[in-house]
Amino acid sequence: MDIFQGFDFSILDFIYNYIRCDFLDPIMAGASYFASNGIGWIVLGFILLIPRKTRAAAATALVAIAIGFFFGEVVIKNIVCRIRPYDAYEAFHCAVMPFSLNAGKETSFSFPSGHTCCSFASAISCFKINRKVGLITLFAAGLIGFSRLYNYVHYPTDVLGGMLLGICAGLLAIYIFKKLNLDNKIIKNI
DSSP: OGGGHHHHHHHHHHIIIIIOOTTHHHHHHHHHHHTGGGHHHHHHHHHHTSSTTTHHHHHHHHHHHHHHHIIIIIIIHHHHOOOOHHHHHHHHHTSOOSSOOSSOOOSSOOSSOHHHHHHHHHHHHHHHHOHHHHHHHHHHHHHHHHHHHHTTSSOHHHHHHHHHHHHHHHHHHHHHHHHTTHHHHHHHHO
16 A cells, blocks of 8 residues: 555645635534444435435445445555555655644544445445435435545545445445345335
């Protein structure tokens, strides 16, 4: 992962120097907080279980979140053990970080981005089943992924890894639901 660090920091520094501003700070902090530990997506998933039209997408998204969480947070993060960019900043730049974080420090490793994984797992699940809900969730997932860079808590490769893992988790959940015909069972029985 260290071979990408120069590339990663150049993007993070560009965002800090040219995009970060007082107007976006609360928006990006809010986007990150929404996806913390998947809570925002999980709550949204349970809410979307209520209307019959969104029930299958919501159930699939909740399963996709669980798959993404297991592989990202339990397996991959503990194998890769990549430190956060705010912890590596001083060693890479040979200087003290000249700014404070827009969001709080994280306690887990950096790769892959769990926020982004959870967001894209939800979005892909919803998009494949319900295009209208899916477009909204894809936009939100992209915003959350970008917020992780903006807030300097993930490298771009972390976000890309989280996005790919989330997409795979979403597609796997869709496959499981279709293979077991759970879409129809959930729509009728919940």
